[in-house]
Amino acid sequence: MIRQLRHPLRFHRDHRFTMEHASEYLDGELPEPDCRRVDQHTGVCPGCRRLVESLRRTIAGLAGLREPRPGGEDVAAGVIARLRNKPAP
């Protein structure tokens, strides 16, 4: 099995596939057979393993940028003040 995965042609195809689909893999949006393909390839390719892991941490970091909403009456109040000067559609 490992030897098959390391065959240059297959390795190259799986490498390319993993590079292109790493986000879908991490988002759980890749079909099961394709997930297995990524799992198998990352098992034998340290570069792709690092890519997937660092992408996973990047996505987690981006989620952490979401700021708590301040309660938000200011923005809404500004909109509503302008709306009240407009006629009904």
Added chain:
Amino acid sequence: MIERDAVLVRRSQQGDRAAFEVLVRRHADQLHAVVVRLLDDRHEAEEVTQEAFLRAWRGIQGFKGDAQFFTWLYRIGVNEARRRAQRRPAARGVGSLEDQVVEPRDRGPGPHQAFENADLRAALERAVRELEPDYRAPLILRDVEGLSTAQAAEIMGLSEAAFKSRLHRARLVVRAAVDSYLPDGGTT
């Protein structure tokens, strides 16, 4: 009782201003947060947010309900923000997939700071700001604001496949820029 958006939209279409104001209070903050990230300017973002709601109010009769109200509203706001952002000096290009995968673009200030969360946050903020608007928007909608792929693609007016491709490229650029800050990080 919390009324669903669809109910409030129907009442708004009948001219019920109070119903539309409930929609404003429900969605103004998140739309504003998205637009702030697209424009890096709170004042301009507030202007765009107000304009998006005013256009939605004017166009509410034309809203067919085949989309969610908030994706329709966000599309108006995000399009206006992208239009304004594109008029500004060019942001850094995204380039090819290989460019982003092989080597991080900016390895940052060095390993002594690599595990500091504050540094990671600052590096992420910087990397997101440097993305072109067309790549920044998918990342903000999907990864920062946590919308689904389907919702974010609809807001961007893209097929899901095209959206995923753009999101992936944006993530790779950001990942390359923050690579040295990631815990246990490092790309060869």
